[in-house]
Amino acid sequence: MQAKLHRWAAADPGRRFDDLYNFVCDPATLLIAYRRVAGNRSARTAGVDGLTVADVERETGVPGFLDDLRAHLKADPSDAAFLARAGASAMVMASFVPERKIRELWDLTRRRTELARAAGWEAQRLEKELEDTGMKLAAVLTDLVGVTGREILEALVAGERDPHLLADFAVGRARAKIPALVEALDCEFTDHHAFTVRHFLDEIDRWKQVIASFDERIATLLADHQPDLDLLDTIPGVGRLAAEIIIAETSGDMAQFPSAHHLA
Missing domain, CATH: 1.10.287 (Helix Hairpins)
Structure with missing residues (x-):
């Protein structure tokens, strides 16, 4: 998805992705993202929340974890908005998206x-x-x-x-x-x-x-x-x-x- 967004944005700098937030919060999207992260070697290392993949699966279960994450994203979109403004103002480095x-x-x-x-x-x-x-x-x-x-x-x-x-x-x-x-x-x-x-x-x-x-x-x-x-x-x-x-x-x-x- 990141590569596609990069390609579309590069082709049309003025394009707006109005429905992107809902797409990111979609349960199917979150599940795919979780599976990819869980398949990485870094999955054994705790994230910013102090949890590893094993902790998530043992303590809350994947469905419950993703439901909580989705609720947080829906309830507090300010983080995403701030990052979007920061990126537009060149306050943060762009992600490396190779061909x-x-x-x-x-x-x-x-x-x-x-x-x-x-x-x-x-x-x-x-x-x-x-x-x-x-x-x-x-x-x-x-x-x-x-x-x-x-x-x-x-x-x-x-x-x-x-x-x-x-x-x-x-x-x-x-x-x-x-x-x-x-x-x-x-x-x-x-x-x-x-x-x-x-x-x-x-x-x-x-x-x-x-x-x-x-x-x-x-x-x-x-x-x-x-x-x-x-x-x-x-x-x-x-x-x-x-x-x-x-x-x-x-x-x-x-x-x-x-x-x-x-x-x-």
Whole structure:
């Protein structure tokens, strides 16, 4: 709704939205707004009223909460009127409403971050499962599902149990750690562990495939921003992934942010 209002207002600066107040106070509108807020990661943080989404659902219930909110809006429209006058007088900064393409990038990059986090959780569960066997592989390899770790785990799932043969799957610089790998792989790895490790590896692969599809879609939408991405990539500590997120969050146009404080 915000994007539509912005577009309509930009196309016709003199346009009046006479029925907007009633639309905002409509129960269906408030319910949609609540669901969107409840779906945000910030829903766990208390708002200005000191309540989190969990507090609302536990103490008053969503219907009762929205009824109270609607009654307040209807009874005291002065807040909305003041904000409208303040906006018209340039007393408050306009909201950042990027074009649709950038909003799509915003959705994609944020969802990709959530997917990467989910893949990381699966890797943590895998590590915990290996600890149950007495294996200390994570103490030797920095990445359990890297090339060496993956080869060793695949061999374990396939039935190999000899620590020396398993350690010999090490590649690259990991071969210098073979003695430590032999010691770390001295464990009780059962058929049950083989089944669960197979499951975790498959889940990690599934998440990676989904993330790869998001990478492809994001790259397509960012084709016109390649010069910006290249410039951002020159900043120490900013790689391709971070550069894509910066473009998605800012649209790549710093002119709309008066200062670094407003950008932050």
